[in-house]
Amino acid sequence: MATLTNVQRQYILHWGEMGTRWGINRTVAQIHALLFLAPKPMPADEIAETLNVARSNVSTSIRELESWGIVRPVHVLGERREHYESMKDVWEMFRLIVDQRKRREVDPTLQLLRGCLAELGSGSGADAYTRERLESMTEFFEAANSAYGEMSQVSMPVLRRVLGMRGKIRRLLGGKAK
Numbered sequence: 001m002a003t004l005t006n007v008q009r010q011y012i013l014h015w016g017e018m019g020t021r022w023g024i025n026r027t028v029a030q031i032h033a034l035l036f037l038a039p040k041p042m043p044a045d046e047i048a049e050t051l052n053v054a055r056s057n058v059s060t061s062i063r064e065l066e067s068w069g070i071v072r073p074v075h076v077l078g079e080r081r082e083h084y085e086s087m088k089d090v091w092e093m094f095r096l097i098v099d100q101r102k103r104r105e106v107d108p109t110l111q112l113l114r115g116c117l118a119e120l121g122s123g124s125g126a127d128a129y130t131r132e133r134l135e136s137m138t139e140f141f142e143a144a145n146s147a148y149g150e151m152s153q154v155s156m157p158v159l160r161r162v163l164g165m166r167g168k169i170r171r172l173l174g175g176k177a178k
Contacts, residue, residue, distance in 0.1 A: 002050045028061040041074040041083035113138040
């Protein structure tokens with residue numbers, strides 16, 4: 001069993017709480033946090049023991065993290081057990097998470113909105129108001145989707161520089177603070 005420092009424990013607990021706010025199971029988030037902080041890959045039974053969670057819960061959670069692409073199995077020389085490690089590059093990890101959230105949340109919502117608008121046609125009354133609201137929502141999702149498409153084409157080093165500019169972008173574009 002890995003012995004956690006107070007700081008590691010704080011981070012893991014906080015990451016679990018943040019996970020629930022993002023719609024992610026607390027244990028899934030805590031396992032990710034533990035693996036992110038772990039200097040070497042960990043086997044599932046050690047993860048379970050360290051976090052004091054059921055081994056079956058660890059297996060299910062690891063499968064979820066693997067489906068997101070942020071945790072992967074690793075073979076350790078001389079070990080028969082599967083070990084797991086988290087992606088360590090924070091920028092790449094968040095890019096993958098945003099990609100997955102777009103695919104799982106934004107794309108289906110945009111598809112639904114377009115389908116609803118097609119089904120509504122150009123009716124009047126309540127349907128006209130519903131159409132107006134859904135057109136507004138669709139416009140927003142399409143704009144966000146387009147912006148994401150543009151940003152996803154930017155290389156990671158360039159994106160890091162752009163995000164590091166902070167308030168300089170607003171000044172460059174001539175915008176004022178709200």
